[in-house]
Amino acid sequence: MKFIVKTQRGLxxxxxxxxxxxxxxxxVWAxxxxxxxxxxVESEDGNAAERILEIPEVERAIPVLVEVPAELEAIVDTAGKIAPLIKEEETFAVRTKRRGKHDFSSVDVNRELGARIRELTxxxxNLSWPDRVVQVEIIGDRAYVSLLPGEEFRKFTPGKIDARKLFQKVVLVQMPYWGDYRACRSFGEKIGRAAQAFEVxxxxxxxxxxMDAFELAEFLKGVKIGQESRHRIQSEAYPWKVEKVPVSLWDLYQVVRDKRRKKRxxxxxxxxxxxxxxxxxxxxxxLFHSKEVVIFIGSREGIPRGLFRFADYVVDLAPYMTFATEHGIPAALVSLWEVYxxxxxKKP
Structure with missing residues (x-):
């Protein structure tokens, strides 16, 4: 039997x-x-998959069911061999990884092969949580088609509580970093990336x-760069549409005045x-009953003490430890999610 073995690049x-x-x-062909x-890897050993997966450098060993030339018509024709292995009550998805130049795209393979399998079965x-995944690995002039359990591809499991239930009502109030221009840009990138990662x-x-207008400008440029880089990754990885997190500029004390309202x-x-x-x-x-959760995070300096009396909670996330500026958002949101x-x- 033939296997497509995947490793980290260079290993x-x-x-x-x-x-x-x-x-x-x-x-073996590396x-x-x-x-x-x-x-x-091509081996007649009946336990080849298990033995290959005993090697730490190996991340996946995909058994190949059908090997054909890397031509769209030939790949679509493999549906006749794949379809009998999929039960009518099972959902499926086609995933294609294409390497090399061809006169068709990965999307073409997913669409055409998926349509043919659907006709036959x-x-x-189901692109989000399929029971089975038809995996097409195209390497140069050859295409290798496999049928795998859907669980291997599920980043998002229906049985888990969606963390966005909390994060979509969170407003982060972040004091900007100031000082060296390059440091301002760097910290801005990290904060923009973190805020976008949690989809607040x-x-x-x-x-x-x-504060110095040009230091603030560099910080805000960094926020934009970090946000956009993370948004690109999310758009490719998530099965739902991801919006960019709105970013505003506001005086810290005015934020407190405005946000002290009912259900905030x-x-x-x-x-x-x-x-x-x-x-x-x-x-x-x-957290559960609030319409909006407003979290204040310092930078170089903490939040001014005079604002403590206007907060509903002042919380020490890690006693005897002070978080670095770029760790404030992830530390606060992960901690709050755990208690939420x-x-x-526990809630009935």
């Missing part, structure tokens, strides 16, 4: 060496057609006082507050 040679030791009679991160297509409702950049929960992260464990039950309940998820699971 295909190492993996191939260990595969040859493990399966002495196997034919970096086929010059493509890194790939090894093609009467099964439904809004990111407000909030200086507490007059104001949270400040600061070592002077109680630990998260000490307030988690009340905090989780208030626990509350949801």
């Amino acid at each position: 295909e040679g190492v993996a191939a060496g260990y595969i040859r030791e493990t399966l002495p009679d196997a034919e 970096s086929p057609m010059g493509y890194s991160g790939l090894v093609i 009467n099964s439904d297509v 409702k809004e990111l407000i950049i909030a200086p507490k006082e007059k 929960l104001l949270i400040i992260t600061d070592p002077k507050g109680p630990t998260l464990a000490g307030v988690k039950d009340e905090l989780a309940r208030d 998820e626990e509350y949801l699971r």
Whole structure:
């Protein structure tokens, strides 16, 4: 049987060496057609897949069901061999990874092969949570078609609580970083990337006082760069449409004045507050019932102490530790999600 073995780029040679030791009679081709991160293995050993996966450098070993020339018509014709293996009540999706130049695209393969399989099986297509995945690996002038369990491709499991239930009502109020221009740009990128990663409702950049306009400009440029880089990755990886997080500029004290309204929960992260464990039950309940959750995060300096009395919660996320500026958003949101998820699971 033939396998498409995947590794981290640069480790295909190492993996191939260990595969040859493990399966002495196997034919092993590292970096086929010059493509890194790939090894093609052909072996008659009935336990070849299990033995290959015992090698740490190997990430996946995909058994090949059909090998054909890398031509669209030939690939679509493999549906006749794949379809009998898919039950009518099962959903499926076609995923194609194409390497090399061809007169068709990966989308063409997904569409044409998927349509043919659907005709033969009467099964439904499910791009988010399929029961089975028809995997097409195209390497140069050859195409390798496999049928895999859908679980291997599920980044998002229906049984898990969607973290966006909380993050979509979170407004982050981030004090800007100031100082060296390059540092301002760098920290801005990290903060923009973090805010976009969590898909929050809004990111407000909030200086507490007059600051250098050009330092602020560099910081905001960094926020935009970081946001856009993360948004591109999300758009490719997620099965739903991802919107860019709105970014605003506002005076810190005016944010506090405006956000002190009904059903708005104001949270400040600061070592002077109680630990998260000490307030988690009340905090989780208030997170659930709030229309908007406003989280204030410092930069170089903490949030001014005078604002503490206007907050609903001042929370110490990690006693005796101070987070770096770029870690403030992830630390706060992950911590709050943990207490929120626990509350949801206990809630009748």
